Amino acid sequence: MVRASAPVKWALRLLAVGYVFLLVAWPVALVVRHTFEDGITTLRETVTDESVQGALLLTGEVALWAVVINLVFGVGMSLLLVRFEFPGKRLLSALVDLPMSVSPVVVGLALLLVYNGRTGWFGPTLESNGLQVIFDSPGMIMATCFVALPLVIREVVPVLHEIGDDQEQAARSLGADALQTFRRITLPSIKWAVVYGVVLSLARSLGEFGAVKIVSGNFTGQTQTATLVVEQKYQNFEQSSAYATSFLLAFVSVLCIVVVSLLRPKESH
Numbered sequence: 706m707v708r709a710s711a712p713v714k715w716a717l718r719l720l721a722v723g724y725v726f727l728l729v730a731w732p733v734a735l736v737v738r739h740t741f742e743d744g745i746t747t748l749r750e751t752v753t754d755e756s757v758q759g760a761l762l763l764t765g766e767v768a769l770w771a772v773v774i775n776l777v778f779g780v781g782m783s784l785l786l787v788r789f790e791f792p793g794k795r796l797l798s799a800l801v802d803l804p805m806s807v808s809p810v811v812v813g814l815a816l817l818l819v820y821n822g823r824t825g826w827f828g829p830t831l832e833s834n835g836l837q838v839i840f841d842s843p844g845m846i847m848a849t850c851f852v853a854l855p856l857v858i859r860e861v862v863p864v865l866h867e868i869g870d871d872q873e874q875a876a877r878s879l880g881a882d883a884l885q886t887f888r889r890i891t892l893p894s895i896k897w898a899v900v901y902g903v904v905l906s907l908a909r910s911l912g913e914f915g916a917v918k919i920v921s922g923n924f925t926g927q928t929q930t931a932t933l934v935v936e937q938k939y940q941n942f943e944q945s946s947a948y949a950t951s952f953l954l955a956f957v958s959v960l961c962i963v964v965v966s967l968l969r970p971k972e973s974h
Contacts, residue, residue: 733955739948751949756925757934761953764931767842767917768910771849775906779857780899784891786858787865788873804854812851813919816844820920840922845930848916853909857902864898865891897969904965908958 740748751757785791786798804812820838822828831838838844872894876886892899914932921928929937931954938947 736951740952747945748949751946760929760931760934767845770846771910772906774850783858783861804852809852809915813916816920844920845917848920849910849913853906856905860898860902864895868894904961
């Protein structure tokens with residue numbers, strides 16, 4: 706183990722704190738300051754704005770569906786990656802991390818090419834059967850699911866590795882079926898990893914911009930999410946409203962993370 710001198714330790718600490726301050730704390734603090742420059746007037750006017758209300762509701766709906774889908778498939782894929790051996794396992798594990806390395810704009814464009822109602826591979830067939838994907842909620846949910854996909858999996862997989870499968874094998878040897886084993890043995894062991902993954906997925910879903918902008922069409926009052934409202938307000942020189950909407954999104958995300966961190970048992974960290 707390399708032992709650093711006291712001045713080096715302090716320098717490293719100051720460097721880390723300064724990095725986080727300049728990259729995160731300062732910009733967020735500026736958003737908060739501009740939001741409350743005139744008290745709560747701007748925030749109240751923003752919350753009562755019908756376009757903002759509709760965008761917030763749509764954002765919540767899209768984020769909720771994306772979180773539920775990623776929860777189900779995230780836990781399932783985690784179990785698949787940890788508990789089973791199969792051809793292509795390493796490839797699947799690599800693909801799980803793809804959303805972290807691919808630009809969301811590229812994701813939106815790919816969905817547009819596949820599900821566009823005029824020229825997409827599946828779009829014309831789906832629309833002829835009454836299902837519109839692009840420029841509607843399904844496409845927005847798919848885009849959000851993609852960008853938030855790794856968050857549940859990368860929280861659950863390390864915990865599954867840590868707990869092993871001894872208790873699960875014992876339960877099966879005593880006659881428990883797969884569902885009973887998962888409900889009584891596996892799920893209680895990974896519940897906090899699942900909860901934290903869900904919260905991170907929710908925070909990521911609420912703040913998605915690039916992919917959603919491509920597939921939504923950004924139609925005011927129809928497919929415009931809160932992040933798109935922020936862009937529109939800022940470009941229309943309504944900066945105060947843009948700051949207030951940004952603050953609401955950041956506040957919800959940070960609040961979820963703080964609450965889970967406070968409730969999470971210390972021994973599970």
